[in-house]
Amino acid sequence: MRALPWLYLAAAFVFIYLPVGALVLFSFQGGGLPVPPFDGPSLQWYRDILGDGDVMAALGHSLAVALASSSVAVALGFCAAYGLARHVLPGSAWIRGLLIAPLTVSYLIIGLGLLIVIQRAGIGLSLATAGIGHVVINLPLCFAIIYAAMGAQQQNAERAARDLGASEAKVVLLITVPMLAPAMLAAFFLSVTLSWDEFIIVFLLTRFDVTLPVEIWSMLRSGLSPRLNAIGSLVFLVSVAGVLLLELLVFRRRR
Template identity: 65%
Template structure:
């Protein structure tokens, strides 16, 4: 049967339109971050790294960058730990209303970040917790832990339970079963949960905006810059955020998914 390439033309054009719609704004952002002029408007006038140098030399941006990394790493580790323990408890023990508990744990995935942020803000004000990076980190745990739980719980099968049972028969204590048997078997799911949480926490804005005051994360600092109008400096720092997100996704693909497929 002879294939007619023109029949695939609509599919190719549709795919190009979809990818163009998704990535064209990012391409424009990155391209004009290298513009030598002060205004990020076409036509492109020369190429320069001056705006990346300006970002590097900006103390507030560098502090916000460090804050974002600290919040993302801390909240992701906490979300993975809580998600793993919750998944282990619901998968390995007979608990009352197990289905309801699973639904409650995953419910935040269906709630707007704005609603979650406002609820946390009211709660923290009521108990006397001030706006801070710690409060923002707690908020990131709230939105990322349900995702970690869903990923890890989906990978806990009966074959792993049999191996855990064999470890107990050989004299292993419960904490040894969890740390030396269960966690190593689930490491692809644990790493996937961690990197996805890092990605979501890294560029999360709404909860960080509501729960921080003086020490802010990078997305909140970018929003402050945008209030004075667009300039190549904001494009540069936005490109940095996008670049780090891409690196996290690539690491997730190379370290977790490919090894998971090989095994």
């Protein structure tokens, strides 16, 4: 009976990581199809995608949108969390609920709503509009993470700083932001991860300059290829790198 939990854990890990393992394995396939038997290892598909201008451009677009939208979402989430945690506002509970509510809404509905608003406003579809969409979906998450980290410890330090004559701007910049840095970094890296592989909103809110998930979707229409496995492996590598960076910068620092 003692082995049963370990067997369950092993089965869970196999269920989660077997598709990723197959993806990475057949990205080194020497043949033209990512199916058994394995013919490799070969790096030809990595050389192929690294030399593909469209794929590299889409990769750069994904990074730009993820980093820019996550930075804006964290900044707005911090302002909202600070305002609601440090000031008594009428209907603050309702405001918090409205800020978190988009987490329960499908990305398809959010994307369609943004598409209608943007077209009514006469704004052309671009990477900037995709970034706006990512701010909309990531802002509630950033707000929830930062608001949850605002406890009595930060509030007491802020009061002490004010008693010593610090201005409100100095209190925020020198006390609040450094103390909330782990939560803000966690919100930022999680937003980057979610924005990095988001498809629906980018598909609806861009036209010519697309991100990597949209580029992968367009390539899928011509059938499976080891090139897709190589691209997926690179995306997985970037996601893992983000998680490791989060571990090194945030969680290890807190311990």
